[in-house]
Amino acid sequence: MRQYFTNLNEKELIQQLRQGNEPAFRWLVENYRNRVFHTVLNILQDSKEAEDAAQETFIQVFESVKSFKEESSISTWIYRIATRKALDKIRRRKTRQKLHKLLPWWMPEEKKSNEGSFHHPGILAENKEKAAVLFRAIESLPEKQKLAFTLIKVQGMNYEEACAIMQQNIKAVESLISRAKLNLQRELEQYYNALK
Amino acid sequence: MEKRTALVDEHLLTMQSMEEIGTDDFFYTRLKARMEREQPEQGWSFPLKPVWIVGTLVLLLAVNGFMLSQQFKTTDTKSATNSTSPLQNFASSYDQTISSSY
Numbered sequence: 001m002r003q004y005f006t007n008l009n010e011k012e013l014i015q016q017l018r019q020g021n022e023p024a025f026r027w028l029v030e031n032y033r034n035r036v037f038h039t040v041l042n043i044l045q046d047s048k049e050a051e052d053a054a055q056e057t058f059i060q061v062f063e064s065v066k067s068f069k070e071e072s073s074i075s076t077w078i079y080r081i082a083t084r085k086a087l088d089k090i091r092r093r094k095t096r097q098k099l100h101k102l103l104p105w106w107m108p109e110e111k112k113s114n115e116g117s118f119h120h121p122g123i124l125a126e127n128k129e130k131a132a133v134l135f136r137a138i139e140s141l142p143e144k145q146k147l148a149f150t151l152i153k154v155q156g157m158n159y160e161e162a163c164a165i166m167q168q169n170i171k172a173v174e175s176l177i178s179r180a181k182l183n184l185q186r187e188l189e190q191y192y193n194a195l196k
Numbered sequence: 197m198e199k200r201t202a203l204v205d206e207h208l209l210t211m212q213s214m215e216e217i218g219t220d221d222f223f224y225t226r227l228k229a230r231m232e233r234e235q236p237e238q239g240w241s242f243p244l245k246p247v248w249i250v251g252t253l254v255l256l257l258a259v260n261g262f263m264l265s266q267q268f269k270t271t272d273t274k275s276a277t278n279s280t281s282p283l284q285n286f287a288s289s290y291d292q293t294i295s296s297s298y
Contacts, residue, residue: 026224034218041217051219055227062231122217127210134207154211181201188203 010074017065029058032075036082038122042150043086045118045135053089057082076164083147083165090143137187145180148173153180 005013005027016024036057041050060081068077117132138146138154144166151162152173163173242248 029224029227033223034216037219037223038216051223054219054223055230058227059231059234120214120217122215123210124213127213130207131210131214134204134210137207153208154214156211156214181204184204185201188207192203 011070014065014068014070014074017062025062028061028074032078033058036078039079039151039155040082040086041120042154043083043147044089045120045139047121049089049093050086053082053085056085060085072164076161079161079165080167083151087143087147133188133191134184137184137191140187141180141183145176145183148176149180149184152177 005016005024008016013024013028017028033054037050037054040053040057041047044050044053057078061078068074072080118135119128119132120135123131138149141149147166148162148168151157151165152159157165159170159173163170166173168176
């Protein structure tokens with residue numbers, strides 16, 4: 001069965017998905033789950049939230065495949081949904097953190113989630129500390145800069161793919177990356193100066 | 197630019213050896229279970245989204261306001277037609293009006 005779906009072209013696969021074919025949906029999930037999880041993990045820097053966002057991505061794919069206009073490839077569409085879900089989670093997290101600052105006795109578990117740095121499970125042990133410092137700095141970036149920098153510089157996606165996912169032109173994404181790098185440089189300098 | 201962001205570039209080198217981290221093999225099972233759990237109920241239930249709740253409250257307030265304004269209008273017209281003074285009304289309600297039976 002796996003081989004059958006592998007041999008289908010994208011249009012045929014979309015057709016099967018629109019008809020509610022469960023094996024086709026399962027094939028899609030199995031084929032994309034790791035890439036989607038990896039992407040949202042890099043953005044969210046939290047495994048539990050990343051699993052949740054990955055699930056929400058595929059639920060959205062299942063529910064809205066009928067309205068998918070096929071203006072982009074299915075993989076770009078899936079990544080776009082995934083990045084939106086991850087950004088939504090970040091916005092909600094920020095709201096919770098603001099509420100926690102106002103009412104510290106409320107949502108005590110929020111305090112725990114804010115503490116500590118993110119150690120990416122896919123990074124070599126000897127690089128983990130340095131990577132954690134960079135991830136902490138990335139957290140402070142504005143939303144669009146964070147997304148562009150994570151997709152291109154952290155995940156190693158090419159500019160074309162990232163532009164398609166972010167629905168931005170290449171100049172805009174290049175500008176986001178250069179501003180992100182300057183902001184990160186400032187953030188890292190502050191971090192190391194504070195340690196001295 | 198390269199020199200201005202040297203620290204960032206140095207840290208980015210740690211990302212070059214990053215492995216792709218995926219989910220475990222039971223991801224689809226968990227996803228399917230969640231989709232079944234979150235399936236919308238067949239029967240009608242009151243929409244609990246804030247927009248619906250606020251909308252309903254605004255509608256109720258509007259109906260209330262309209263009813264009150266209608267009530268004021270009718271009492272105004274009533275008081276206009278009953279030109280007797282409140283004291284006379286009070287007296288008549290207790291059958292204390294002066295009447296002669298000559």
